[in-house]
Amino acid sequence: MNRFLVRSVLINARSYCSSSFSNGYTYRAVATVRPGLETVRQQSGNSFAGFEWRRMMSSAAPEKDMEEEKTEEKEKKEAVVSYWGISRPKITREDGTEWPWNCFMPWETYKSNVSIDLTKHHVPKSFADKFAYRTVKILRIPTDIFFQRRYGCRAMMLETVAAVPGMVGGMLLHLKSLRRFQHSGGWIKALLEEAENERMHLMTMVELVKPKWYERLLVLTVQGVFFNAFFVLYMLSPKLAHRIVGYLEEEAIHSYTEYLKDIDSGKIENVPAPAIAIDYWRLPKDATLKDVITVIRADEAHHRDVNHFASDIQFQGKELREAPAPLGYR
Ligand SMILES: [Fe+2]
């Protein structure tokens, strides 16, 4: 019975909130839900509680009951009762359909610039450049041996690593900004956006390839090692850290190019694009895996440029904040 009463209160509270009151009023309306429950328990003569009571006493068909229970479960999931009254307005696409994602919003989506030069390469000149280049080439050997031409699996696994440097760099620049009372020149945001973009690559790839238990174990191990190693490296030499990421991105472009070759040759089926990818990159509804890999590769090219640029700034003896962070480079 309490379950139905809860539902009743929620429905009433929600309809109360969804009317055209201001945010302040919404907060108050939702915040009264909990005390309201107690009141309802005590005052079963209340009109809406009475309605639910009558419904409980009726002899509805079992299917209807099941349907109601499902709706109830759905509503419970949708309406997380919160003492704090935090709620999100309904978000829709341009065509009026409901926005299905909580992990990114319509204003965070974009059309990828696929015209970016994919062949650009930073020729290693200094000792640090050569060290960075060699390190990445050496890291590629076990990756090639483990994955060979299983590019779906390879991409999924490598994206779990690719999303780490932006987060570490952004976090350390954030702390530096706090310590020194200095602006960051937009670099904190740029690097965190890169991390988020990489994470969206992962969220897309995981729709296409389901990781096996030993791959999940490998991700755990690699993340533990890589996060800490990159953290220490960024503390010691951010210019080397960014250079390494620049070269890692060059390798990512190469891997995605090989992935596209296998799609073109039919070795990998050109399946329809996952719904998340269509919304995130504003792809046409009939987009395919090939379109998705093409835009991901373009993103990697942007990361390559941003990271080599960040490294170049520091090789010139300047700090990142002295050169404004590039805009629109995810
Ligand atoms: Fe990526």
Ligand SMILES: [Fe+2]
């Ligand atoms: Fe990347």
